[in-house]
Amino acid sequence: MSRQLHLLLATARPRRSLGLDVLAPSTTTLRVLPTDLDLYLHVNNGTYLQMMDVARSNYIADLGGFPRLNEKRWYPVVAASTMTYRRSLRLGDRVEISTRVVGWDERVVYLEQVFSRRGERCARGVVAGRFLTRGSGERVPAPEVVAHLAGSELASPEIPDDVLRWARAVDVAHRGA
Structure with missing residues (x-):
């Protein structure tokens, strides 16, 4: 629940705009909270996705x-996502999430979100984001x-091969790609 509140705040009261370039990375720093943990006392896999939501809102801000x-009247939605985990995050860990656009096709924008602790990569998420029009739900072309x-x-930019293969496998890539 606390990450949902964090996302609400990040969206409703976004941090001040830094005038970031669309292709530049955005960094979000979070601290692992007790509510982020599972029974094994490391960050629950679903919590990573919530943290990524917060980081993507900060990227937009x-x-x-x-x-x-x-x-x-456009708003973003996640069309698909995938995660790779390397190291566990534990209570109190300070984690940086680097969010960057790695490319787009006619349908979606592809983002990479890397979780790091003290400079060490802990996890990597790839997200295919789509934009819709409020009210009609009409899809907006990514370009x-x-x-x-x-x-x-x-x-x-040229979409990395691993991202393109994944996008095709989960059927989010532009069918002409």
Whole structure:
């Protein structure tokens, strides 16, 4: 529940915009709380996803993106995600989550979110994000969203092979990709 409140605050009262470039990483620092733990006293796998939600909201805030998205009535949703875990996070650990866009196709924007503790990689999440229009639920093409957030049209960087293979396997990639 505490991470849901954290997400609510990150979305309703976002941190001040840093004018981040769309392709630059955004860093969110969190502390592992008692409510983040499972019976084995390490961070529950579902909590990683909630932490990633908070970090993605901070990424949008760092872009100055909330007002831009609201003017178009667009909002982000997760189309798919995958996680790889290397090291457990435990109570009190200070964790940094680096969120960056690794590319986009006609349908979705692909983000990588890396969890680190004291410079050591602990987990990696990959997210396929889609944007919808409030009210109608109409899908917004990813290049249109990126251009609006960036202030100009951009070409997608080459999507990493592992991300592209995963996107095809879970059927979120643009079918022409």
